[in-house]
Amino acid sequence: MGKPTVLILDDEKRFTEELSEFLQNSGFHAIEANTAEIGLLKLKSEQIDLLILDIRLNGVSGLDILKDVKVKYPNLEVIVVSAHGDMDTVINAMRMGAIDYLRKPFRHIDVQIAIERSRKFLVLQNKISQLQENCSLISKYIEERINRQFIGVSKQINEVFELAMTASKYPDVNVLITGESGTGKENIARIIHYASKRKDHVLCAVNSSAITDSLSESEFFGHKKGSFTGAIIDKKGFFETSNKGTLFLDEIADMPMNLQAKILRAIEEKMITRVGETHQIATDFRIIAATNYDVEKLVEEKKFRLDLMYRLNTIHIHIPPLRERPDDIEPLLNFFVADFCNKLNKPILSIDNELINALMSYHFPGNVRELKNMTNRAIIFCNGNKLYEHNFQIKAGTAPKYNNNSSIQKLNLHENEAEMIRTALQKYNNNQTAVSKSLGIQRMALIRKMHKYGIQFPPKGHSENTV
Numbered sequence: 001m002g003k004p005t006v007l008i009l010d011d012e013k014r015f016t017e018e019l020s021e022f023l024q025n026s027g028f029h030a031i032e033a034n035t036a037e038i039g040l041l042k043l044k045s046e047q048i049d050l051l052i053l054d055i056r057l058n059g060v061s062g063l064d065i066l067k068d069v070k071v072k073y074p075n076l077e078v079i080v081v082s083a084h085g086d087m088d089t090v091i092n093a094m095r096m097g098a099i100d101y102l103r104k105p106f107r108h109i110d111v112q113i114a115i116e117r118s119r120k121f122l123v124l125q126n127k128i129s130q131l132q133e134n135c136s137l138i139s140k141y142i143e144e145r146i147n148r149q150f151i152g153v154s155k156q157i158n159e160v161f162e163l164a165m166t167a168s169k170y171p172d173v174n175v176l177i178t179g180e181s182g183t184g185k186e187n188i189a190r191i192i193h194y195a196s197k198r199k200d201h202v203l204c205a206v207n208s209s210a211i212t213d214s215l216s217e218s219e220f221f222g223h224k225k226g227s228f229t230g231a232i233i234d235k236k237g238f239f240e241t242s243n244k245g246t247l248f249l250d251e252i253a254d255m256p257m258n259l260q261a262k263i264l265r266a267i268e269e270k271m272i273t274r275v276g277e278t279h280q281i282a283t284d285f286r287i288i289a290a291t292n293y294d295v296e297k298l299v300e301e302k303k304f305r306l307d308l309m310y311r312l313n314t315i316h317i318h319i320p321p322l323r324e325r326p327d328d329i330e331p332l333l334n335f336f337v338a339d340f341c342n343k344l345n346k347p348i349l350s351i352d353n354e355l356i357n358a359l360m361s362y363h364f365p366g367n368v369r370e371l372k373n374m375t376n377r378a379i380i381f382c383n384g385n386k387l388y389e390h391n392f393q394i395k396a397g398t399a400p401k402y403n404n405n406s407s408i409q410k411l412n413l414h415e416n417e418a419e420m421i422r423t424a425l426q427k428y429n430n431n432q433t434a435v436s437k438s439l440g441i442q443r444m445a446l447i448r449k450m451h452k453y454g455i456q457f458p459p460k461g462h463s464e465n466t467v
């Protein structure tokens, strides 16, 4: 890091001169501004790292400037300068994101302390932004298009990323992405689409468990006006909408069997017929499918068509759970801390080493999503400037941190899902509509899942089942 640049914005020329000299002697590059206009111009034209801002500028409220600055330059740190009796304004400024304050008339020792604090802060922030850049696997272009980041350093995540890049170079080849919940399947699907030549066309994302059986055919294939009650206009289905783009079929394991057969035919022929029509329409789509189930096992259990699986998994990308790639935990944590602190307008918190050790031995059943949510919560409730283990709600898990036998992991996942369904059935007195609503799935998907796990309703007469 070169010399940090500090802008001193204060209408008292004597003050800016004295402070500027002091800062130059302390290894900073200092710029002075004695009016708000000049200060704002300097912020625009120079790369400023730290702003020292008088909250009682002639005719302008420093707080208004602070607010404006924090919106326009969220990464710029601000130390406010106050006079005696300004404590309320100082508190407001700190709430608005200032990191420190200086009282006028200042003593050199106060400035020195404030600068030391800020210097540590700037170095840390610089380190974090470098870390963010170094550990990001995707380009700025893709980051902006997918509105997410993809962070990782482990060998495993690099292999996943390489495979995704290969998939993006073959825009007509279908891709199957597997991995536990929260491992980043959707991120990878979006990365593949936006890195491929299909990027300027639609990415049509369909959650298979949210499709009702009765409407599924018209949702996928479209329909002609009047072909059934409710078909009031001609409508394109997902296959047509995805023309030249990508059809992302999420939670593919929840796709009903009868629909699987129709989808297979559309994939093979690249032609579809709308419900109520007779003529065929050509459509050019690529499918990226995702699931957190072991599809091969579902095929064995005759819950998923073998021929469809073969069509979908020309390229198979498996994202390993976070506990199997502990090297990714620290860079992900650094990224989430920097990201959330920026969004919450807080100075970037430092991270205690013990916290990293604790996270690295945690089994993360919810994978990256869990780490992300944990970090968000910890930052909201942290009052200091450092994150410790106690700020994180790391559940003392009984599950093993690392388990090589992936079928055991999958079994746990199934059991968890079955358990959630049983609990919801109990809670809502077997009312299917209420249960499916509480689980965020369609009623037919609930019935399929119950069937899959052998969960039965109590015999008739004992149930308040609505169907």
Ligand SMILES: Nc1ncnc2c1ncn2[C@@H]1O[C@H](COP(=O)(O)OP(=O)(O)OP(=O)(O)O)[C@@H](O)[C@H]1O
Binding pocket: 148, 149, 150, 151, 152, 179, 180, 181, 182, 183, 184, 185, 186, 187, 188, 291, 292, 332, 368, 369, 372
């Ligand atoms: N490598 C990563 N870098 C940064 N963020 C990540 C990474 N992997 C996952 N995430 C974040 O974690 C969250 C979960 O990811 P995503 O939705 O892609 O998971 P998923 O595998 O599709 O989960 P589910 O099976 O539950 O649908 C998202 O907020 C995503 O941005």
Ligand SMILES: [Mg+2]
Binding pocket: 185, 186, 250
């Ligand atoms: Mg997903």
